[in-house]
Amino acid sequence: MKKFVTWNVNGIRACVKKGFEESFQALDADIFALQETKLQEGQLDLSLPGYHQYWNYAEKKGYSGTAVFTKEEPLAVTCGIGSPEHDCEGRAITLEFPDFFFVTAYVPNAQDGLKRLPYRMDWEDRLREYLSELDRTKPVFYCGDLNVAHEEIDLKNPKSNRGNAGFSDEERGKFTDLLDAGFTDSFRHLYPDVTGVYSWWSYRFNARANNAGWRIDYFVVSDRVKQNIKDVIIHNEIFGSDHCPVELQIDI
Numbered sequence: 001m002k003k004f005v006t007w008n009v010n011g012i013r014a015c016v017k018k019g020f021e022e023s024f025q026a027l028d029a030d031i032f033a034l035q036e037t038k039l040q041e042g043q044l045d046l047s048l049p050g051y052h053q054y055w056n057y058a059e060k061k062g063y064s065g066t067a068v069f070t071k072e073e074p075l076a077v078t079c080g081i082g083s084p085e086h087d088c089e090g091r092a093i094t095l096e097f098p099d100f101f102f103v104t105a106y107v108p109n110a111q112d113g114l115k116r117l118p119y120r121m122d123w124e125d126r127l128r129e130y131l132s133e134l135d136r137t138k139p140v141f142y143c144g145d146l147n148v149a150h151e152e153i154d155l156k157n158p159k160s161n162r163g164n165a166g167f168s169d170e171e172r173g174k175f176t177d178l179l180d181a182g183f184t185d186s187f188r189h190l191y192p193d194v195t196g197v198y199s200w201w202s203y204r205f206n207a208r209a210n211n212a213g214w215r216i217d218y219f220v221v222s223d224r225v226k227q228n229i230k231d232v233i234i235h236n237e238i239f240g241s242d243h244c245p246v247e248l249q250i251d252i
Helices: 012-016 020-027 117-135 169-180 186-190 223-228
Strands: 002-008 031-035 052-056 066-070 076-079 092-096 101-106 140-145 183-185 217-222 229-234 246-250
Touching: 002 101, 002 140, 002 217, 012 020, 031 101, 031 140, 052 092, 066 092, 066 101, 101 117, 117 140, 117 169, 140 246, 169 183, 183 186, 183 223, 186 217, 186 229, 186 246, 217 223, 217 229, 217 246, 223 229
Parallel strands: 002 031, 101 140
Antiparallel strands: 002 246, 031 066, 052 066, 076 092, 092 101, 140 217, 183 217, 229 246
């Protein structure tokens, strides 16, 4: 069985000061993906014995960024999604292994007033095409901060957030399109009716203490391996970011 973990750390340098390395060791993942690393090459020397490290930095300093740490050395590593207009923000990394692809992404936020929604919609289409192309070769494990709560069950206050960034009909529709293209939301596959389980909480209004959150961090897997999912654990007991880690256990 493999254990994969994804975590939006909201700045890895800040998260390191809040116990990142202890949490990393305790989770003991085969592959550990980060989003929103917010740094440039050479700004952090992170010692993770036993892991190969791969980083994708945004051109803009202190912005976005992704990383993947893996015990097994991959056959190949690709940064971006093969789309020049989307690949300057450090938002995606793909690792190819003999039996699967592992993809992590920090999906663009539509922002207040949905002012970046057109960019987000184009990203979603390009990403879906990219994942579908990979899926033709071997199964795909796609994870990260996908910046969308898919259904009303996936956030505490759906009515007041309808139409806001992360819960617009357009963003939710693109997630549906991804699932319809041959992919499965691993958490909902196992727990279709579970409520009150979130992966992100605003820093305002004591949201985390009150569990007024959103489930926007996912493991999405190719349909043909969904029967191999053993568990999905949302580690809301782990602090250090406004997001918490999400763990996928799966037989490969």
